[in-house]
Amino acid sequence: MAKFTPGPWNLVNKFAEDGDAYGDAEIHAPLRYPIVLLEICDEEARANAHLIAAAPEMYEALKACAVELRDIEVMQELGGCKSERHLAEAAIAKAEGR
DSSP states (O other): OOOOOOSOOEEEETGGGGTOSSEEEEEEOTTSSEEEEEEEOSHHHHHHHHHHHTHHHHHHHHHHHHHHHHHHHHHTOOOOOHHHHHHHHHHHHHHTTO
8 A cells, every 4th residue: 555645735825925826836734844846837737736735635535435336336226425425525626726
């Protein structure tokens, strides 16, 4: 099993302090120095930064959905994935910068 830096990760816009639209940004993990340094040069780069910051939550949400889907297959039912759906939706929102 891979060993990842634990989340949540947060995007810190260093350039926002100066009121600029683009510039340096960092991704921070709890109680750690920056784990990723980025240069935000356009809207696509900003979107990528949000996606990177959402990675731990997306990973956990996907794992939870996979477990739930395995259970559904075994039970031959199509319900019971509401809490995992909310995890996935929150991770997607973070990736989209919402």
